[in-house]
């Protein structure tokens with residue numbers, strides 16, 4: 001990398017890990033920034049999870065008053081915002097930050113300083129959002145913050161403004177990261193790594209970045225207009241004379257692609273992990289890339305499926321229905337290609353592979369309920385009910401969270417040089433799998449029976465006789481999830497210090513990150529790797545070459 | 554080591570268990586109906602539009618269950634057949650890079666399934682969700698949402714106020730096409746009575762329309778479905794269908810109550826004066842839509 005302006009880098013991490021703090025604050029090394037992103041995301045996961053547990057306790061039985069209704073609405077909004085904006089997106093960005101340059105054989109991201117700046121916007125954004133809790137109340141209108149409920153007239157407090165500021169900042173950071181990823185991938189690939197040899201995780205990151213680049217600005221614009229309504233007395237979205245529904249269009253033009261921003265990196269990880277543990281190349285490389293791109297384009301044409309009850313023209317609704325159904329096709333292609341990749345393989349079910357199978361088994365359910373939801377008439381029954389809560393948790397937890405846990409299990413040895421403890425890995429996987437399905441499966445049935453989402457409490461009387469028992473069941477299992485997350489984090493911390501040494505390539509990987517040491521040196525590769533297929537490391541192994549490109553003895 | 558083995562077993566059987574639990578509970582509880590907290594399908598709406606949603610739900614369920622069983626079945630097969638420990642020592646996995654025919658197959662079959670579901674949904678949409686579906690209503694009720702409650706304005710000229718956790722029901726006659734004109738005075742609300750039909754939003758600034766036509770008497774619960782503020786969860790809703798003679802009695806009584814509360818300046822109706830009925834419309838059920 002001929003970046004003359006790049007600041008001096010440490011020669012090795014041996015004397016820099018955990019110290020000095022100033023390095024962590026100022027480093028432009030993509031790996032350290034990646035770790036900071038991941039740490040921030042993990043902390044947000046814990047925070048959002050605690051909020052969810054409080055909500056679950058409140059909902060465990062009819063008519064409970066563990067917290068008050070206003071607090072519930074604030075926790076609900078903070079949970080949604082935290083999980084989507086501050087946990088999954090940020091954690092995925094962290095993994096990509098660490099591994100995209102390694103996978104393409106680059107020494108760093110294209111714009112290291114932008115990378116650092118973009119990262120630091122995130123803790124600031126989180127801090128701004130959470131300030132709301134100490135200044136008279138945070139956002140209380142759900143993570144979607146629909147006006148008129150968020151206009152000055154109905155919500156005079158500071159919470160809404162802090163939310164808008166925080167998310168606008170988040171958008172800026174996301175756009176910076178996207179530009180950085182795209183430039184890096186286009187400009188800094190190792191010799192021989194043509195686009196047809198890019199690892200699928202890198203392809204997925206291209207698509208993620210394109211999406212965020214396209215829809216980040218509209219979200220920022222929507223929130224900016226909302227702030228104009230609130231502060232300057234304009235009337236874009238107010239109830240008298242404005243068009244509240246316009247906000248929904250702008251929000252969901254971002255909001256639907258955002259769920260693909262959350263899941264596409266996960267798709268990429270799965271496409272990397274299955275071939276390694278099955279000892280087979282990915283099935284249908286080209287159709288995998290094609291499917292990613294069709295998802296990118298279709299996902300920007302479906303936003304109206306979140307608004308099928310606001311009273312749109314039925315032909316417009318039909319358009320959104322058809323587009324939504326079309327997305328099921330590339331998703332199906334990916335699914336069957338993954339199964340075909342595993343089929344006939346010699347599969348070693350290490351923990352990362354278990355998480356991948358957990359993902360396949362649960363994400364499928366989220367995909368299928370998505371088809372129900374896309375049918376407009378069916379949607380008018382299940383929309384805004386617990387059925388939808390179940391659906392999107394199956395997609396975002398069953399999809400994104402399972403995959404990012406798989407990715408963490410898979411790459412932890414590379415990041416730290418140590419293996420995660422297997423027994424703890426088994427416990428965290430099984431507790432998560434059981435806890436997750438126990439929590440969210442029966443939410444479908446609650447929704448089908450008419451329990452709306454975003455309610456603080458329910459009477460449990462007329463027509464709701466069984467809801468208390470079902471909700472209690474859900475609450476109990478949500479604590480199983482909490483236990484699994486504790487085990488997972490305990491495993492990370494303990495194994496980072498005491499885990500078995502991992503070596504350069506513990507799994508027999510296919511991609512370039514396994515060609516260097518664990519952890520990689522600051523400059524990533526001593527020799528510039530040469531690539532002649534999309535599985536360069538496997539080629540080297542088969543040629544009988546010593547794969548390590550890090551230390552030339 | 555023994556612990557490991559146990560984990561392996563469990564790993565192979567757990568997905569099977571999940572599938573079994575899903576389907577046993579599904580079939581066992583299908584008969585139980587609303588209130589159990591475990592109903593696996595959408596309510597069979599008492600109004601024709603709700604009934605059509607139920608039919609569509611069943612239609613979607615056929616391919617959905619098929620795909621679900623197929624894919625989970627394939628996953629379980631992979632789990633059992635292709636684990637390295639079970640395979641002969643020198644097994645070399647085939648190095649397939651893809652298969653055009655198969656890839657086309659799993660593009661085209663889902664597409665065909667979706668065409669069926671999409672067409673059926675579109676037909677229902679055209680039949681039940683356009684203005685024509687309720688062009689000639691027997692009764693028009695103007696439903697207005699506010700933080701936190703409902704107002705039902707009847708064509709006969711009286712208005713029913715409904716608020717709180719045990720709300721006053723909206724009374725409708727059986728076997729009549731009732732058109733609901735939905736609006737809001739403040740923020741967005743949602744009108745949903747699951748046992749009748751799907752939901753429609755109440756948006757300030759324009760009017761949405763939905764309709765119900767119920768054949769038997771009964772009372773059903775519902776609730777506001779758009780988060781509308783701190784009291785959102787209190788915005789409960791009841792719809793009560795009564796025979797036509799009972800409905801006539803209800804109208805008479807409501808009119809009488811209204812007249813009484815207007816003539817006697819009771820402390821309970823201080824705001825009645827501004828809503829002076831400048832010639833309240835005659836109680837003709839098919840009178841045009843009431844103005845908002």
Ligand code: HEM
Nearest residue numbers: 052055076077080083084088142143396397453454455478
């Ligand atoms: C880990 C265990 C989790 C539990 C127990 C949990 C539980 C809940 C609960 C109880 C609600 C409120 C439902 C309502 O009142 O309508 C909720 C909403 C939500 N959750 Fe989670 N959740 C979890 C994880 C996640 C994750 C990982 C994500 C995202 C990646 C997520 C995203 C959301 C969103 C977007 C909402 C909607 C918030 C809103 O309506 O504004 N959740 N969750």
Ligand SMILES: [Cu+2]
Nearest residue numbers: 256303305306
């Ligand atoms: Cu969407």
Ligand SMILES: [Cu+2]
Nearest residue numbers: 742777781788
């Ligand atoms: Cu409401």
